[in-house]
Amino acid sequence: MKISKYLVQDYGVDLGTANTIITHQDTIIVNEPSIIAVDNQNRKLLAVGKEAMDMHEKTHEHIKTIKPLKDGVIADYYATEQMIRGFLQKAIHQKFFLGRKRFLICIPYATTEVEKRAVRDSAQGVGASELYMIHEPIAAAVGMGLDVTQAEGKMVVDIGGGTTEIVILSLSGIVCSQSLRVAGNTFDTDIIDYVRRNYNLLIGERTAEKIKIEAGAVLDDLDNPPPPLKIVGRDLMTGIPKAVSITHHDVVNMLDKSISKIIEGILHTLEVCPPELAADVYDYGIYLTGGGAYLRGLDKRISRITKLKVKIAPEPLLSVMKGVDICLKNLDKNKHLLLN
Incomplete structure (x- = not known):
């Protein structure tokens, strides 16, 4: 049948x-x-x-x-x-x-x-x-409309919740890659630790994610900076709920170490990339996708250090x-x- x-x-x-x-x-x-x-x-x-x-x-x-x-x-x-x-x-x-x-x-x-x-x-x-x-x-590369079957190097940086995948693609395969356990969840942990140390305030994962989404930034000099965000947590000294205001400058400091690790991973992948594919990456630039691509100023920060064009996927979460x-x-x- x-x-x-x-x-x-x-x-x-x-x-x-x-x-x-x-x-x-x-x-x-x-x-x-x-x-x-x-x-x-x-x-x-x-x-x-x-x-x-x-x-x-x-x-x-x-x-x-x-x-x-x-x-x-x-x-x-x-x-x-x-x-x-x-x-x-x-x-x-x-x-x-x-x-x-x-x-x-x-x-x-x-x-x-x-x-x-x-x-x-x-x-x-x-x-x-x-x-x-x-x-x-x-x-993700296929979803962004890239032709991965050609003998051309395409660099994709996918910043998800648990991992950041940095790859250079050619001929339908991955030529060189770097997989980092530094991504969205790490950013949340960084935010929780920073708020505890600097404000003596204990917040949870949901509040940390709210800070990341609404005030998340990795550069101080933004064209359209987000407004300060009021958050509420538990004061570690008194045990009483307390509110503080978080600016995007605070978030830049919170995420600096983790973002630096991702950029180091990008640089390392470029270092081990075959020279002909490196030339292609120079022409096409770096493609950013995943939830982490929404962090304000990330494309500019990567571009300033690598001296390459950085393009963000049209819908990073859906690529x-x-x-x-x-x-x-x-x-x-x-x-x-x-x-x-």
């Missing part, structure tokens, strides 16, 4: 440390934080995504929030399986979906075989009949998923970009 093509349901999945995006038939059906809330006694899933994030750092002893991914890879595959299942059920409003499920999942370039196996186990746990994987930087959708549309044609 011939199976109709309509009974094969294609899903593109970007399992990010901070956010998970799932597409189906060119439509984003999930774009939510990578977190779940479970009952501590029986591990029953209580909430997933935004609902679970609303509970984060506000739970009592019977409820636990879990972030299943760490540094861009699966740290808890059972929780990851629960999360993907919860997202799919949320999106299609039913437990079982007609037809076979075919998944294309993005993974960091530095993923180990053990980590790939965790991805496979999680996908099989939610009923995947076919599974393909693609490296995130390649998917990877756009690339996944393009690959899913012509799976046979693009199989050379996928992993075995």
Whole structure:
């Protein structure tokens, strides 16, 4: 019996440390934080995504929030399986979906075989009949409209939640790369530590992320600086809630060390790049993508140090998923970009 093509349901999945995006038939059906809330006694899933994030750092002893991914890879595959299942059920409003499920999942370039196996186990746990994987930087490049099949060097810097992937692409492959465990989550930790040291104030991850998004900057001399941001935390001296005002100049100091590490990684990748590809990078410049690309002044700071053009993707958070959708549309044609 011939199976109709309509009974094969294609899903593109970007399992990010901070956010998970799932597409189906060119439509984003999930774009939510990578977190779940479970009952501590029986591990029953209580909430997933935004609902679970609303509970984060506000739970009592019977409820636990879990972030299943760490540094861009699966740290808890059972929780990851629960999360993907919860997202799919949320999106299609039913437990079982007609037809076979075919998944294309993005993974960091530095993923180990053990980590790939965790991805496979999680996908099989939610009923995947076919599974393909693609490296995130390649998917991001395709999503930005770059032709990665040509013998031309393209440099992509993908700053995600758990990792920063710095790669130079040519002929559908990665020629040289650097994977850093310095990214969005590191920025949050930097902000929490700085506020504790300089303001004697204890804040949580959600407040740190708010500072990063609303006042985040890596240069003092911005054309359109964001206004000061009022935040509330717990005074470490008195234990009483206290409000302070954070400026973008403060955030520049908070993130300076981590941003310097990312720029060092870019410089190191350029140092080991073959000279002919280095010439291409000089012509085309550096492409920035991922959530970290939204940091105000990052493109200018990188450009000042490298003396190269720096371009930000049109939609940095969606570059990877756009690339996944393009690959899913012509799976046979693009199989050379996928992993075995």
